[in-house]
Amino acid sequence: KQEVTQIPAALSVPEGENLVLNCSFTDSAIYNLQWFRQDPGKGLTSLLLIQSSQREQTSGRLNASLDKSSGRSTLYIAASQPGDSATYLCAVFTGTASKLTFGTGTRLQVTL
């Protein structure tokens, strides 16, 4: 059974700092990995999707990397802003079934 873990569970950084969020998964036979953002009381917004054959994806100040063999992904946020404050979830898509397994999330707070 696929298990996804995110470290740290919570993170507080001052504005302008670069930061890294970590995601690990137990079954490396994934199809892809997605990073989502969730604001309080809201749904999930997809940030980046990395196919299993890719090493990284970039969108603006966000960069996600994937090391499938070691079961790890990182989300790098450059020059953090207060508007980046949210919970970040990673999710892996395993096998041929249309199923996402979600991590536990990292709650990020960017302070002024």
Added chain:
Amino acid sequence: DAGVIQSPRHEVTEMGQEVTLRCKPISGHDYLFWYRQTMMRGLELLIYFNNNVPIDDSGMPEDRFSAKMPNASFSTLKIQPSEPRDSAVYFCASSLRGGGYEQYFGPGTRLTVT
């Protein structure tokens, strides 16, 4: 497109009552998913449909839960009878295809069972 639409946004009900949550997926999307989010268990997939047909309901917690998709633009998740432990946020999501296509989430329904 308006995105995935869910109703109601908030629902408060008493234990034993029937609860029906509704979802309208993005037009043209073939897949629809129901998830539940709690502090203890995080986000869990309950059931998903492909072209209105339930494909995998292994995540449905028990027989009190049922889901239907009578047409491509509407799905319901019903809990009967409801219990306090069903309190959670229920999300609906849709995707264009299966096999890892990006999923788009609705805003969720916050259910409180007293």
